[in-house]
Structures are given as structure tokens and as C-alpha cells.
Amino acid sequence: MLSATERTRLRRGAHRASTDPADLHAILDAGLVCHLGVVRPDGAPMVVPTGYGRIGDTLYLHGSTGARSLRLEGEVCVTVTHLDGIVLARSAxxxxxxxxxxxxxxxxxxxxxxxxxxxALRAITEQLAPGQWDVVRAPTRKELAATLVVALPLTESSVKIRTGPPIDDEDDYSLPIWAGVLPLHTTFGTPHPDPLLPPTTPTPTHITTRPHPSPPT
Structure with a gap:
């Protein structure tokens, strides 16, 4: 079970918290982008969207060796969020x-x-396009030297989930106003081949048959 700390303990909407590591892993595995929050040396906060990958209980991030967000020392905060629906209530x-x-x-x-x-680089690549690592050229020594990889343990994590219909005040349920949930889904479009590809180059099946991410039922 996920152990709550002073920073991860939910004080508002605590009933929406999950302490099941499987929920944490599922949220991370279904994502494509995380937001990395750091504090710069001048004290200013900075939040950077970036790709990531997970292996077990470790989250991996990568970037250029010159990436300031990855070279800063000290604690960071990483978030991943899936928006599954707009909840429309009878009251604003x-x-x-x-x-x-x-x-x-x-x-x-x-x-x-x-x-x-x-x-780690394989996990990050596979997070965005499962099956891609095995069909592309491996990184060269020069490319690896220009790439910074960092690992973040999942030890101190918080999970929060909301599902279901709106929760209105009891007196408002009789109002003649439509209420409910407008679902949101992430879908992939038709692949656009690189114009420099030879016309006979087929689109790999791991691209054409990739399932669309969808929220849990």
C-alpha cells in the first residue's frame, strides 16, 4: 500500500484517495506526458511537460545534458493527470x-x-509508442553522451480519482436542469508518413493497430 506522508496525505476529498500501488502504476502506464515541477536557484518555480517511462517502482525522465530542469539538485514533484469527463451539475x-x-x-x-x-530510454520510448524501440536504430555513443537520464523512486506518491455523476445539493435535484457527465477520450488519428519515406515503406503494425487509450469503466 502507498504510505501517506505530510505532502501526499489528502486533506480535501480524502475519500477519492487510493493507496493501491496498482492504481498508481495504471495511471502512469496510461499516460503520455508528465509535468516535472522544480525550483530554480533564484527561487522561482518551473514546471516542464516531458515524456517519461516506468520500470517497476522507478520513474525515468530524460533530456539534453543541458536541460536545466534535470540538472537542478534537490527535490522535485512529478504529476500525471487523465481527464475522463466534464461533470455538469445543476448548480455552477x-x-x-x-x-x-x-x-x-x-x-x-x-x-x-x-x-x-x-x-530507461527503452521504457520512455515504449511509453509513447509500444514496439518502437525494437524497430529503430539504437542510440549511438555520441547520442548517449548528449542525453541525461534521471530516476525518481515512486516511494512518496499520491493518487486521487474521481468518477461518477454530479453531486448536487438536495434541494437542487428537482430543478429542470440537465445534469450528467460529458466523457472525454484520447484517440489516435491516422498516421502521417514522413514525406522523405520511400513510397513502398509500410506502416508498422504496432502503429496501425495501437489501441486507443480510454478511461476505466
Missing amino acids: FHHSLNYRSAMIYGVPRKVTDPDERLA
Whole structure:
């Protein structure tokens, strides 16, 4: 079970918290982009959207060796959110969102072991396009030297989930106003081949048959 800390303990909407690591893993595995929050040396906060990958209980991020957000020392906060629906209530006050969200605190560790670096880069690539790593050219030594990989443990994590219809005040249920949920789904469009591809180059099946992400039922 996920152990709550002072930073991850939910004080508002605590009934929406989940302490099941499987829910944390599912939210991370279904995502495509995370938001990395850091504090710059001048004290200003900075939030950077970036790709990521997960192996077990470790989250991996990567970027250029010059990426300031990955080179800063100290604690960071990483979030992943899925918006599953707009919750339309009878009153403006009770409008809400159906969502799945994860928040991770920790101190990133620079990954230097060659095997772990490659495994992390594979996980990040596969997060965006499962099956892609096995069909592309592997990174060269020069490319690896220009890439910074950091690891963040999932030890201090928080999960919050909202599902279901609106919750209105009892007196408002008799109002003649439509209320309910407007679902949202992420879908993939038709692949656009690179104009420089030879015309006979087929689109890989792991691209054409990729299932569309969808919220849980």
C-alpha cells in the first residue's frame, strides 16, 4: 500500500484517495506526458511537460545534458493527470471533473550505469509508442553522451480519482436542469508518413493497430 506522508496525505476529498500501488502504476502506464515541477536557484518555480517511462517502482525522465530542469539538485514533484469527463451539475458551484491523477515527490538520481540508461530510454520510448524501440536504430555513443537520464523512486506518491455523476445539493435535484457527465477520450488519428519515406515503406503494425487509450469503466 502507498504510505501517506505530510505532502501526499489528502486533506480535501480524502475519500477519492487510493493507496493501491496498482492504481498508481495504471495511471502512469496510461499516460503520455508528465509535468516535472522544480525550483530554480533564484527561487522561482518551473514546471516542464516531458515524456517519461516506468520500470517497476522507478520513474525515468530524460533530456539534453543541458536541460536545466534535470540538472537542478534537490527535490522535485512529478504529476500525471487523465481527464475522463466534464461533470455538469445543476448548480455552477458543483460542476467538477472526472479524473485520475498521480503526484510523486522525491530527489532524482542521475543514471550512470550503461545498462540502466538503455533500459530507461527503452521504457520512455515504449511509453509513447509500444514496439518502437525494437524497430529503430539504437542510440549511438555520441547520442548517449548528449542525453541525461534521471530516476525518481515512486516511494512518496499520491493518487486521487474521481468518477461518477454530479453531486448536487438536495434541494437542487428537482430543478429542470440537465445534469450528467460529458466523457472525454484520447484517440489516435491516422498516421502521417514522413514525406522523405520511400513510397513502398509500410506502416508498422504496432502503429496501425495501437489501441486507443480510454478511461476505466
